[in-house]
Amino acid sequence: MEIIYLLIPVSLILLGLIVWILLWAVRSGQYDDLEGPAHQILMDEDKIVDRQKK
Amino acid sequence: MGPALDISMDYRNSDQTGAEHRLSVEPNCFHCGLPVPADLDLTAHIDGADQPMCCHGCQAVAEAIVAAGHENFYRVRTEVSPTGQDLLPGFLRDTEIYDVPSIQNQFIQSPGGDLREASLMLEGITCAACIWLNEQYIAGLPGVEQVRVNYATQRVLVRWHDSRIRLSEILQAIQRIGYRALPYNPAQQQEHHRRQRRQQQRRLAVAGLFGMQVMMLSISLYAGAWSGMEDNFQQFFRWLSLGLTLPVLLYSATPFFVSAWRDLKRLRVAMDLPVSLAIGIAFVSSAMATINGHGEIYFDSVVMFVFFLSASRYFENMARQRCAASVEQLVQSMPIMATRLNPAGDAEEAVPAAALAIGDRVLIRPGETVPADGEIIEGFSAFDESLLNGESIPLDKSQGDSLLGGSINVTNPLQMEVRAVGADTVMAEIQRTIERAQADKPPLARLADRVAASFIGIVLLIVAGVAIFWLLYDAERWFEIALSVLIVSCPCALSLATPTAISAALGKMQTSGLLVKRGSALEKLNKITHVVFDKTGTLTRGKPMLKEVICKSEFDRESCLQLAAMLEQHSEHPLAQALLREAGPVNSNASTQVTSIAGGGISARIDSQDYLIGSIEFITRQIDAEIPPPWLEQIAYEAVTAVVLVRGDTVMAMFTFVDDLRDDARDLVETLQHMGKSVMLMTGDRSATAMQVAELTGIDDYRAQMSPQAKMEAVQALQSADALVLMVGDGVNDAPVLSTANVSIAMGGASSLAKTSADIVLIANHLHTVARAFDMAGRTQRVIKQNMAWALMYNFAAIPAAAMGLIAPWLAAIGMSVSSLLVVLNALRLTR
Numbered sequence: 001m002e003i004i005y006l007l008i009p010v011s012l013i014l015l016g017l018i019v020w021i022l023l024w025a026v027r028s029g030q031y032d033d034l035e036g037p038a039h040q041i042l043m044d045e046d047k048i049v050d051r052q053k054k
Numbered sequence: 055m056g057p058a059l060d061i062s063m064d065y066r067n068s069d070q071t072g073a074e075h076r077l078s079v080e081p082n083c084f085h086c087g088l089p090v091p092a093d094l095d096l097t098a099h100i101d102g103a104d105q106p107m108c109c110h111g112c113q114a115v116a117e118a119i120v121a122a123g124h125e126n127f128y129r130v131r132t133e134v135s136p137t138g139q140d141l142l143p144g145f146l147r148d149t150e151i152y153d154v155p156s157i158q159n160q161f162i163q164s165p166g167g168d169l170r171e172a173s174l175m176l177e178g179i180t181c182a183a184c185i186w187l188n189e190q191y192i193a194g195l196p197g198v199e200q201v202r203v204n205y206a207t208q209r210v211l212v213r214w215h216d217s218r219i220r221l222s223e224i225l226q227a228i229q230r231i232g233y234r235a236l237p238y239n240p241a242q243q244q245e246h247h248r249r250q251r252r253q254q255q256r257r258l259a260v261a262g263l264f265g266m267q268v269m270m271l272s273i274s275l276y277a278g279a280w281s282g283m284e285d286n287f288q289q290f291f292r293w294l295s296l297g298l299t300l301p302v303l304l305y306s307a308t309p310f311f312v313s314a315w316r317d318l319k320r321l322r323v324a325m326d327l328p329v330s331l332a333i334g335i336a337f338v339s340s341a342m343a344t345i346n347g348h349g350e351i352y353f354d355s356v357v358m359f360v361f362f363l364s365a366s367r368y369f370e371n372m373a374r375q376r377c378a379a380s381v382e383q384l385v386q387s388m389p390i391m392a393t394r395l396n397p398a399g400d401a402e403e404a405v406p407a408a409a410l411a412i413g414d415r416v417l418i419r420p421g422e423t424v425p426a427d428g429e430i431i432e433g434f435s436a437f438d439e440s441l442l443n444g445e446s447i448p449l450d451k452s453q454g455d456s457l458l459g460g461s462i463n464v465t466n467p468l469q470m471e472v473r474a475v476g477a478d479t480v481m482a483e484i485q486r487t488i489e490r491a492q493a494d495k496p497p498l499a500r501l502a503d504r505v506a507a508s509f510i511g512i513v514l515l516i517v518a519g520v521a522i523f524w525l526l527y528d529a530e531r532w533f534e535i536a537l538s539v540l541i542v543s544c545p546c547a548l549s550l551a552t553p554t555a556i557s558a559a560l561g562k563m564q565t566s567g568l569l570v571k572r573g574s575a576l577e578k579l580n581k582i583t584h585v586v587f588d589k590t591g592t593l594t595r596g597k598p599m600l601k602e603v604i605c606k607s608e609f610d611r612e613s614c615l616q617l618a619a620m621l622e623q624h625s626e627h628p629l630a631q632a633l634l635r636e637a638g639p640v641n642s643n644a645s646t647q648v649t650s651i652a653g654g655g656i657s658a659r660i661d662s663q664d665y666l667i668g669s670i671e672f673i674t675r676q677i678d679a680e681i682p683p684p685w686l687e688q689i690a691y692e693a694v695t696a697v698v699l700v701r702g703d704t705v706m707a708m709f710t711f712v713d714d715l716r717d718d719a720r721d722l723v724e725t726l727q728h729m730g731k732s733v734m735l736m737t738g739d740r741s742a743t744a745m746q747v748a749e750l751t752g753i754d755d756y757r758a759q760m761s762p763q764a765k766m767e768a769v770q771a772l773q774s775a776d777a778l779v780l781m782v783g784d785g786v787n788d789a790p791v792l793s794t795a796n797v798s799i800a801m802g803g804a805s806s807l808a809k810t811s812a813d814i815v816l817i818a819n820h821l822h823t824v825a826r827a828f829d830m831a832g833r834t835q836r837v838i839k840q841n842m843a844w845a846l847m848y849n850f851a852a853i854p855a856a857a858m859g860l861i862a863p864w865l866a867a868i869g870m871s872v873s874s875l876l877v878v879l880n881a882l883r884l885t886r
Contacts, residue, residue: 001284001287004287004290005290008290008294011267012267015263015264015267018263019259019260019263019264022259022263023256023259023260026252026255026256026259027252027256029202029211029252031252031255032248032251
């Protein structure tokens with residue numbers, strides 16, 4: 001069971017990472033518009049030709 | 055989808071979208087869906103085929119889209135696009151003004167270096183494909199670092215390098231693909247909302263994530279307590295829980311502590327006090343237990359309590375902001391810039407809308423928003439006022455008509471003279487009204503607040519009592535039980551029950567054209583027994599037409615009409631307006647000493663002779679003149695309104711007017727009668743007219759020839775017979791009755807908003823929304839009752855159970871939070 005002394009710190013690091021990601025998401029406004037992305041996902045990205053043009 | 059979206063779609067008839075329409079014999083523009091003029095041969099090469107275009111504007115837009123490699127747009131869009139407009143030199147100059155640093159200061163942020171960030175309002179968004187197109191296109195411009203389009207608010211956030219591209223170039227580029235972007239100056243209020251929302255999200259995230267860890271550990275601890283667990287692991291887990299609870303306590307729970315402290319300083323007891331006490335005490339005792347190495351820990355209860363409570367606060371806040379969004383939409387719809395013309399009307403300059411003054415001449419192009427209240431001085435066009443009154447069909451307006459700031463010019467360019475700016479505009483009045491109404495708590499809500507406040511005092515006493523009892527009875531469990539009682543009894547649900555329902559209902563009603571000026575009206579509306587209608591302008595359209603001019607043989611029709619118009623020219627009465635419409639241009643200087651006499655008449659001196667105009671009753675009361683009996687016979691059985699013109703003591707002429715019934719009057723009366731209300735008609739008009747209107751609408755009880763005073767007394771008489779009266783009337787003329795009635799609804803649209811004393815204003819000017827008001831009031835009342843019943847039931851059931859030691863602290867935390875969450879979600883049903 002001593003493995004728990006390793007596993008728990010690992011999970012805490014993971015927690016820190018998740019918290020950081022979530023705070024970043026909030027800060028960058030990912031939760032501001034919960035409607036648009038639902039539509040955007042249905043749009044195909046540009047054709048490959050378009051990519052080259054850019 | 056908000057109403058904002060509907061507006062942009064209203065520009066075009068959206069049923070021209072389908073491919074089969076495009077391929078029909080009459081070719082429609084591939085881009086905007088308008089029919090292509092027969093003699094025009096314009097095409098654009100899209101997706102390997104030449105497609106018809108209706109104008110050079112659309113062609114330019116389509117070519118720009120194709121050139122940038124975004125043909126895909128045409129494949130995925132679900133609505134036709136706004137008609138393209140040629141890039142006019144005027145527009146180019148207008149956008150360049152946004153490069154001026156002093157103007158940029160109002161709406162631009164500089165995150166660092168030459169990076170600039172601005173929020174732009176995007177017009178012309180009709181479907182999700184438009185957003186895709188804009189994002190792709192703007193992001194492709196050199197120097198643009200980041201673009202984000204918000205579908206819900208139709209705003210773009212752009213970040214660019216100022217040294218590589220200027221803002222005006224971005225705006226012009228957007229115009230090139232057929233949309234229109236203008237810098238958006240977020241009001242401080244909204245900025246505040248956004249910050250608040252994000253902070254709540256962060257607090258919620260921290261509470262949730264750390265809470266999960268603590269929960270996980272405590273499940274292990276519970277399991278360990280059950281099946282045995284080595285002591286060192288147990289200690290380790292307890293210390294871990296302590297550490298993981300700290301961020302929740304110090305970050306997520308701070309709003310509770312702060313507000314409890316604020317209340318304490320003012321010697322008030324409020325909701326956050328028991329909450330903070332519960333959190334604080336539970337944490338401190340658990341921390342001590344951890345340090346001492348023995349005793350119960352309640353970290354799981356602490357984190358859960360904080361998380362669920364934050365969640366319900368967050369939802370409540372979102373509900374309130376959603377209601378505020380209808381107000382925000384109004385603020386947003388006011389343009390920043392306006393085109394001012396010099397007095398001669400031949401030179402134009404772009405000025406900030408805030409700098410407009412009364413009397414300025416303004417040019418409004420199609421698609422632009424009217425920057426202030428005013429009057430058309432040249433041109434005609436259709437105006438979309440849906441933001442102001444929910445009216446979805448654009449209204450035709452021409453010279454002399456008044457325009458409301460915030461409405462959108464749909465068809466033609468025209469010139470307007472500014473009549474009211476800033477805080478004096480109808481738009482500003484609507485905003486203030488909504489805000490006031492939301493602050494006006496109905497009696498039930500005030501009661502709930504008082505109950506909740508004294509409830510908290512009682513709760514603290516109960517907690518103390520329970521603690522003492524258990525200390526004597528079973529000293530081991532006293533703390534746990536006292537804690538449960540403290541947590542479970544928080545009357546959050548009780549005090550959230552009413553305000554959330556009211557604000558949700560007000561928001562919903564505003565979008566359907568009912569502006570509630572006093573929130574308490576909603577509650578009273580449910581108890582109404584009698585509905586009294588005024589006739590003119592309420593059951594009828596209020597736009598009487600001159601039917602006949604009957605003159606004595608020595609006078610002719612035209613001169614009588616002219617004289618009457620001179621007397622009535624300053625009156626806003628509908629009959630006066632009808633006379634003026636018929637009379638044409640009036641010599642406005644000839645009449646002097648124009649005085650309006652209470653009771654329905656106007657006197658004036660014209661060419662040193664005294665004239666008087668007014669209703670038959672008024673005239674016979676004022677002077678000793680006889681109206682020719684044949685005239686009276688003629689109108690006795692007609693549903694007309696009559697006005698008599700008198701010179702000195704001589705009756706000169708009689709004017710008769712007819713007023714059409716509103717289409718939905720009969721339906722509304724039927725609906726109300728169906729609801730069991732007594733419907734009455736009270737009018738100042740003659741009984742023949744009243745009878746006919748009553749017959750057509752199905753009202754049995756009508757009273758005619760009533761002065762405003764008499765109406766008021768009649769309503770008072772009803773009230774003394776225990777009736778609760780709803781008066782539906784014309785806001786301006788019926789003011790005394792409206793304020794006497796228990797609830798009053800004023801017709802007359804947004805423009806009379808400021809003048810009326812009514813509780814509710816029908817800004818949509820549709821009569822059937824009165825039934826909607828009853829419906830909404832009923833639903834709101836039901837939701838409030840459900841909420842109250844639930845909150846009371848919960849508190850009364852949970853406290854004894856907790857006091858008896860049947861509820862563990864963690865269960866108490868869930869119960870309390872879920873009960874307030876339920877209340878908020880239940881209230882949100884009203885917004886559907």
